[in-house]
Amino acid sequence: MILTFVIKKVMNSNRVCAFRSSGPKGPQMTKITTKNLRWLAVAGLAAAAGCSDSKDGAAPGGEAGAMGSGDAGAGGESSADLSARSAVVKNYASNLAQGYADSVADEKAFKTVIDAFLAAPTEATLTAARDSWLESRAHYMLTEGARFYNGPIDDDPPNHEAVINSWPLDEAYIDYTTDAQGVVDETSGVVNNPDILKDITFKGLDDLNAQGGDENISSGYHAVEFLLWGQALKKVGPGERPATDYVIGGPRKNPDRRGTYLGVAVDGLISHLTAVRDAWTPKAKYRVDFEADTAAALTNMFTGLAKFSKGELGSERLAAAYKSKERHDQHDCFSSETLVDYERDARGIQDIYLGNYGDNDGPGMDELVHAADPALDTKLKAQIQTSIDAIVAIPKPFEDAIAGDDDSKGRVKIKAALDALTAQGDLFGKAAAALGLTIRVDDPPEE
């Protein structure tokens, strides 16, 4: 009761606060003193302004900053609450650390398949390599709900994510291409131009890329995907790169350099994933700081889930394609396995919210939300399942589903999925507010 009084007093002082998430240090408060903020009527920001002068209690315990102090009294939390929150944060960090560790292991296992393929490139070993590529992303996709709070995955610099999973990819920068008329240009790309880059190494690629601007367009999972599948030239279906692209004396030039590029791209993935994994190991500074500031950690955790649901998966990956109607406006455009990955992403969000990973069913964020607002937790869980079901219901492949009129089955299903993910993102914002945290669901990620 006393704690409620404290919060009310704070609110009556007409302070309006906003903060930006700043990694492990958490929210930085900036106070504005102004008496009339009725014109603050933008959707999203309204939800974000948790420390507004609202008297309707829309944002209970709105002073997120006060909780950042870790002082039980200031934040309106009992020590039991704090202990529960801390357990959730620790379980999240532990699961995420395992997710990145598994991603590194996946990539190393994948490398052995790639080595086998490069040692004996046949259609059979190529198929094995493709299958292994898809498998190698299984754990990584489950971690994507932990982006967008400047954690180890996407803090910039070094922005590992941009090297690991950037899209779209510059195909002609890497290898030969085929135009719309079917004319092959075997002179394009680093693979076919030793004069541009004599030795294909990860540093060499990085330096060359920097000469054309700072953006990463030639490395990561999708570079590997392109090197295994090739361009998707048909309206529907994956690329059809033949294994002979890697056969010395085969029909395409520079099979050895292509093979080198493929190996280097996988090594680069291993290296960057390892750096992210290491930042989440139990004794690493990031992990220690993350677990030490429970309020900041929870703010980041909800921010990641909300932004990944709404801004990234819902908007960037589904709504943008829905608007453009471009068949290959999809992240796995070469393999045509986009919907597999989007489903994994959605299930990863569910796992993170529930505190699950693999066989571990630890204390989840859902338990905190349930304690604060059981109905909201029920609604959010149902919404997450709705999103998963909506993605599963999109008929494969994506490039077929996206085309046509808005009342075609595929587009109706895609629209349902993006709407579900949008609603889900907003619910994560409400869930955070129920815990007294302020998150900004609608801010675009920093570029």
Added chain:
Amino acid sequence: MTRCAVLAILLLAANGCSGGAATSDAAVAAPPDPKSGGAATVLDVTANSYSNSIAGLSDEQAGDFSFGHSIFSQNWVTAPATTSGTDGLGPLYNARACSTCHSQDGRSPPFSSSGGLLGLLFRLSIPGRADNGGPNPDPVYGDQLRQFAILKVPADGTPHVAYAETPGKYGDGTDFSLQTPTYNIDGWNYGKPSAGLMISPRTGPSVIGLGLLEAVPEEEILAHVHPPDADGVSGVPNHVWDAALQKTVLGRIGWKANQPTTLQQTAAAFVGDIGITGSLFPTGTCTSTMTACLHAASGGDPDFELTDDRWKAVGFYMKSLAVPGRRDIDDPRALQGEALFQRFGCTSCHLPTLHTGADAVADVLKNQTIHPYTDLLLHDMGPDLADGRPDFEATGSQWRTTPLWGIGLLQTVNHHAFLLHDGRARGVAEAILWHGGEAATARENFRLADASERSALLKFLESL
């Protein structure tokens, strides 16, 4: 009717009728308006403060805003690509994405952390005028240096920037130092440029509030046009080519008010900076001697590289970015600074208040009282800032008054404080000290003021 009489009718205030001593501090005694962009204002002091949408968008408009944002921040790639909606980069280019130079809808620093050019590019021209009245492009290099190109196509050349420190003193004896840039381009890959080549360095400005500036009626802008007054301040409009209307119209966007509309500016930047053609500018920028450039594949087949849908979405996105609200409206120091801003004569050009009309892309942009701190007119800024390159009716020493709304959040959004057209100023004080020409009197008023007044003025600007 005199200029001030017109103004008095329009504004019902003495703001802008400079005349120095005639204006008293009382004119700003009323509580300041935190709504810098009227109803198109959002209170936000975070790194995201330039990236909010205006309120009141319909579902369809909100969808366009998101789509526009997606395109604004997306990298373009070499054609032909599987992602045919995003290919056609270059062949010559300055950046792969809009957001490369307009990071977080703000202004990227001139140089990246690794030292390469980031938010800075170089306009080129030779003496004379193009048929449309604009700058006369170099016959080989066109009107812009592209320091990057896709693989196997030579870039235009290599720009070099060097700075020399130029010391100065405030009136109270305090030292300051300005960095004076020199620009040099070498490594020309297509032969020497024409004799008399003129180079204009320009950084990408923030893109907030464009929908409001575009909605200010032409009559209101022209009402501030005037010959030099007692302080030597004048105000002249630029008249530029509207490629859609195929006629010369008032310019209002860009460092020299050299573009008429956000949509045209967007299309020009796509083709000039990224090498992406569209329906307004369907021709690429390779000239006749650039063999590899001419033979490179173009993207977007069978449509333009930038479809009209995407172009309009990006245009709508920028026009519906909200303006961050003013802070510290009851801070006495900021209020003192606001009064000084007027007394020093800054408001002669950095006009505090304009009004939008009924013609705009969204309701909250219409009929608003806004505080952009610009008159959207050209002013001679003196030889030190001159680029020596005319741009339509703008001379080589004229620049459009830069809007100041949001300037206090630049550090938060873009993590730097490089200001002016080429980013030479390291913070607001240096930017003021670079002012010359028509602004020399105002600059001297600032330079000769005591430290307390100078810091109050800066405090005011930080609140915008």
